[in-house]
Amino acid sequence: MKSFKQLKGLVFPLDRANVDTDAIIPKQFLKSIKRSGFGPYLFDEWRYLDHGEPDMDCSKRPLNKDFLLNQPRYAKAQILLARDNFGCGSSREHAPWAIDGYGFQVIIAPSFADIFFSNCYKNGLLPIAAPAAMVERMLKESLASEAYYLDVNLEAQTVTLPSGDSFGFDITPHRKHCLLNGLDEIGLTLMHAEDIKTFEVKHRAAQPWLFSA
Template identity: 55%
Template structure:
């Protein structure tokens, strides 16, 4: 999993509440269990004007030019700002995979579905909770200033809106669980955390081989 310490990038707003996981990645694209390849179908029903299906050549599909991700000023956006209850609906982890594969490192919203919120941390995407008023301010700044970037400082737990590297507003502070912060700073997913105890695991297995050698016998003979 990618480490997250600080990140600065173009911010894009999807000014809607209750964006569910079916909107983030529609159900027809859930056949794969690989974590990559979902970015082209992120917000598929909103980005394209036709009906998307797996295996289509997305480069030839008609775009919805009104949708923010399709606007030139938001090309290469890596921070998504939305309204309350982001990621509601089904528990599909593919929703976070699609955001990550597209290039989003963080989402900023007033609230999230619990399952989606947890899935973000497990996949290296930082979900930041700010008040509805702070989110409204950020969305206004995005709309008013083309090229606006957001700098996220995880160690300091701050969000700064910038234009040409000049802050446009005082920093917004956010809270994050200390254990989740530790995992993001070090790039540890569940497997990575387990591997930090490799020596202990090997020592345990060695002890068990002495105590219960029959468990480790080759039973295929």
């Protein structure tokens, strides 16, 4: 998993509340568990005018010009800004896979669905719960701007606006440590590989009958 420390990124304003995981990545794309290749299908039913299916060449599909993410000014956005209850619906981990695959690294909203919030950390995304009034301000400013950038500093736990104003955000020490060091659950386990090997040797010696053919 990639590490995250600081990002000055372009904002994509998604002015919607209750964005569920089926909108983030529709159910027909859940057949794969590879964690990769989902970026082109992010917000599939909003971005395209046809029905999406796995393995389609999205470069040839008709775009919905009314959906803001299809505008050239948001092509390299790395920060997703939305309203309340982002990521509600099912527990599918494909949702953060699709967001990460598109190129977003940070999601800011007033509130998140609990399972989606946890799944973001497991996949290297930083979800930030921001005050509703601040989200309202950032949405208005970003929609009125051709290029609206935020500076997200995980070590300082701050988000700085173009005006220079900033706000802090909460994150548990464990999650912060994992993001800063690029550690998912597998990475955390592998840090104890030698201890695990030592335990296995002792376990085999103490109870050899468990390992006999």
